[in-house]
Amino acid sequence: MHKSFRSLSSATRPLALAALSVAVAGALVAPDMAHASAFQLKENSTQGLGRAYAGSTTAGGDVSVVENNPAAMSDLDGTFVQADITAVNFSAKFSGNSTALAGTPYAYPISGGNGGDAGTTLPVPALAIATKVSDRVNLGIAFDVPFGFQTEYDSNWVGRYDAIKTLLRSYDTTLSASFKINDQWSIGASAIAERTNAQLTNAINFNAVGLGIQQGIGEKAAAAIAQIQAAAAAGQIPPAQAAAMAQAAAAQAQAAAAGVAALTPQGSDGYANVQGNNWAWGWQLGAYWKPTANDRVALDYRSRITHDIDGTANFTTTPGYDLLLQNPELSGSIPAFQHTSGTARLTNPATATLSYWHQESRFGIGADVSWTQWSVMRDLTLVYANPTQPTTTLPFNWRDTYYVSVGGEYYATDKLTLRAGVAIDQAPMSADNRDPRVPDAARHMATFGIGYKATENFQINAAYAHIFVSHGGMNGSVDSTGDILTGSFDDYGNLLSLSAQYKF
DSSP states (O other): OOOOGGGGHHHHHHHHHHHHHHHHHHHHHOOOOOSSSTTBOOOSOHHHHHTTTTTTTTOTTOTTHHHHOGGGGGGOOSEEEEEEEEEEEEEEEEEEEEEETTTSTTOEEOOOBOOOBOOOEEEEEEEEEEEEOSSSEEEEEEEEEEEEEEEEOOTTBTTTTTOSEEEEEEEEEEEEEEEEOSSSEEEEEEEEEEEEEEEEEEEEEHHHHHHHHHHHHHHHHHHHHHHHHHHHHTTSSOHHHHHHHHHHHHHHHHHHHHHHHHHSOTTOEEEEEEEEEEEEEEEEEEEEEOSSSSEEEEEEEEOOEEEEEEEEEEEEOOHHHHHHHHSTTTGGGSOOOOSEEEEEEEEEOOEEEEEEEEEOSSEEEEEEEEEEOGGGOSEEEEEESSTTSOOEEEEOOOOOEEEEEEEEEEEOSSSEEEEEEEEEEOOSOOTTTOBTTBOOOOEEEEEEEEEEEOSSSEEEEEEEEEEEEOOEEEEEEEOTTSOEEEEEEEEEEEEEEEEEEEEO
16 A cells, blocks of 8 residues: 555654754743843842842932832932943853653663753843822933843753753833932832843754654554454455565655655754744832831732734744655655744743831841742643744742842941842742753852942942852753753852942
8 A cells, every 4th residue: 555755744753843843933932031020120220230129119319110019219318320230150061861752662871971061141131210299209310121041051962952052132122200208208110111031042852853753653554464454354355465465565664764864863963943922021029118217118919911922033944854844745744944934922920029228327137028920820832923834831830939138228327328138039830840941940149249439429249149059950851853851050240330320
């Protein structure tokens, strides 16, 4: 019985389309490691970093309240400009192994190293301007980066089919206003315009795609032989003819599978490069309370911001795979990995922060408790521009997290301020759903800082933090072609921040 390549389409199409689907979808979400949990960044205040962001939404004299709690702008008497720059250095090193097509007869270990150090050093800028327009009203504008990261593994590492380079940036422009109700209470609100850019690269395992095609060939051949044998048992075909037909079907399948194997050997990798971006809008509400002359309490809520990211994907195939595409009976059943586009919905999470600050003449001490709604990252759904490609859903199943910090300031002189703080930060994933794009784990942070008031109107600040990251196990991350990456990550981070503030 003759079996053509075209008859294999139902067996090969799901696996091959999965390779394309996940490559595009991964780039459009692109989450990974930053200073706070997952891809969140807090680096918009050098003064705040010096005390581990304790009291961040009360922050007397710190213009970063424009984006951290607009209500607290009521304490800023005059016009202020503050610029901050933070160097975020982190290290992420993997140890483990990867198995291609794990759990199938075709399983084999994937060659390659552990990826080197996927971390990097990135600048995170912030600029805030605030002015008092009346006895009760303050206005402000701020520019910062609340979400972002970049990682890059060696191109030949064992997890190259999951990730090579990943880049995400969310840029915010925040317009804020505060209203002073009385000497104890102030409220504030912000409008946020946010642009998110994403880029991802990864290898494509064409050997695994080829093995899937071979498996489909074998399954189709087995079904055909079973039909021949059933026909012979029913007396519809003479036994000798049935044996010859079964032998011919098996030989044809073996030849076809051998041809596919020759064109897609182990190590025949392609390459995917995907980019996307989107503008979206959000809001923020804050409250500020002074129960006594020495105590301040503040609460800020920032909305989640949903991006419908438009992405474009470009692929590099292999000479062997190109030959498969030239076969007119096979080309229609496997993707050509050509330029395409798609959209995916990515939601940057909501946050809520409660701050307390106690002020004395020679020192101040405070605390922060911050909640991040990472549970919005349940899954990612990708819709293709090509209607023949089915919608793809990727599960994340992250959980909400808390950040807790305690810190303070000591006023050594009228000009010199010393700061220190400690913090703990939960991770939104565990070993069961950790993957190489998000090698995050629970964190502990120790910080110190210094401030110098050069004149009555000008001050500078510096801060340093070291981030201790817990051991990040990974029970098995499955990529688009069924390869399973198992192992663990050892991470750490360093932050160095500088700022200048001028009062007009």
